[in-house]
Each structure stands twice: as structure tokens, then as C-alpha cells.
Amino acid sequence: MNEHARSAIIIADIKGNHLLPRKFANQEEESNILEYVLDSVWTIADEIYVIFDKEPDLQLVEDIAPFGVKIMVQPRSSLVSRIDVCFKASRSEYSLIVSSNRPFVKPNVAFALFEAARGHDAAVPKWRDGRVEPLLAVYRKQTFLKISPQIEDSNRPEEIVDHLYAIRFVQVEDELSQLDPDLNSFFSVNTEEDLQKARALAAVGKHL
Numbered sequence: 001m002n003e004h005a006r007s008a009i010i011i012a013d014i015k016g017n018h019l020l021p022r023k024f025a026n027q028e029e030e031s032n033i034l035e036y037v038l039d040s041v042w043t044i045a046d047e048i049y050v051i052f053d054k055e056p057d058l059q060l061v062e063d064i065a066p067f068g069v070k071i072m073v074q075p076r077s078s079l080v081s082r083i084d085v086c087f088k089a090s091r092s093e094y095s096l097i098v099s100s101n102r103p104f105v106k107p108n109v110a111f112a113l114f115e116a117a118r119g120h121d122a123a124v125p126k127w128r129d130g131r132v133e134p135l136l137a138v139y140r141k142q143t144f145l146k147i148s149p150q151i152e153d154s155n156r157p158e159e160i161v162d163h164l165y166a167i168r169f170v171q172v173e174d175e176l177s178q179l180d181p182d183l184n185s186f187f188s189v190n191t192e193e194d195l196q197k198a199r200a201l202a203a204v205g206k207h208l
Helices: 033-041 058-067 079-089 107-117 141-150 158-162 192-204
Strands: 002-011 047-052 070-073 092-099 122-126 136-140 167-171
Touching (some): 002 033, 033 047, 033 058, 079 141, 079 158, 092 107, 107 122, 107 167
Parallel strands (some): 002 047, 002 092, 047 070, 122 167
Antiparallel strands (some): 092 136, 122 136
8 A cells, every 4th residue: 555645536426427518628528527526636646436336328438538547336335335445446545535526626625635634534624514524535545444344334424424533624614715715626516406507617617
């Protein structure tokens, strides 16, 4: 295991197929949300895993292949077990976990989380109202693999945080807002309304 390497584990779901305005100059068609996420993390991650709970469409595989990702499929499995599979394959001490419905994650926010995780079991963004962001957080491999058997059937990412002790909570409004003033890194596409907002942001570059 390389203690200096960094991995990104992207939890892919159907929302990753949604299309946004073209992001890449050499593409004639629109870009899918998963491409947006990959474009954000590939510069700060030495290896990238994309984990699906079912076989992805061939077109989606072709779209993300240029990023050099390792595609993994874990059908009919829980969220925790999918993350577990990626951690077991990773050669890095720390990995960023991010869901594929967050198209506007800023690389400097991801990098800051890696830096904050040093010497801890995790670096997890936390809002002033107490909410945490377990699916935009950095975790230590050995610690995750130690706790995962206890929660292997869980689909609640908050349970990961509940089972950790040496956590560095990174304050969203006080710390990460300096890197991402609009906090678009935490914007997620869950509804049709969210998708329309994402398309509007992408069209005018407001997320940059």
C-alpha cells in the first residue's frame, strides 16, 4: 500500500447517465454527469474506481474510458459492500468517496479533504446545523476495512461515520467555502428539478 497515493471511489448510479451541456471541447454531444465528476477528481487521484450495482451501458463505459478508471460491478449489493470492494482493490492509504450525482465537485475541495485526513481515519465535511457529508469525504483504507464487516448490509453512508472515532470534521461554511464560495461541490442531482438547475449552472459556467 502506498501511503502517499490517493484514490477516488465513485459510487455510480443511474443519475450518472443524465446529460449536461458539453464540458469537453472535443465532444460534439453533451457530457454525462459522471464525466463531470471524473473531470473533477482525475487530477488529484492516482487511481480511480467507479463501482456500479449493475452492468453499465456500453456507451457510458466508452465515455468514461479516457479517464483510465477501473470499472467494477457489484450487483445486488449494499452501499457499504460496494465501497468495501473498491477499498480492497485500492493500493492507496486514503480514498475519496464521492457519489456520481455531484457534478460540480471542485478539485481543490477534494484535495483539501485529503490533506485534512492525514493522521486521521477520515475527513468528513460538516455543516453548522450538524449535517455531515459522508459521500464527499476521505477515508483511511485500513480503518474502513476494519469497520465494514459490522455494517456490510447498510445503505446508509452516515453509518460509516458513526463507526469511526478519529474523524477530522471539516467545516463547510467556515473552511470549505473559502475554496468553493458557492458550495456547488455539495450540490447533488436527485430530482428533475435538480437536473434542470445543474444544466443551467453548467451552461453558464457558474459552477467553475
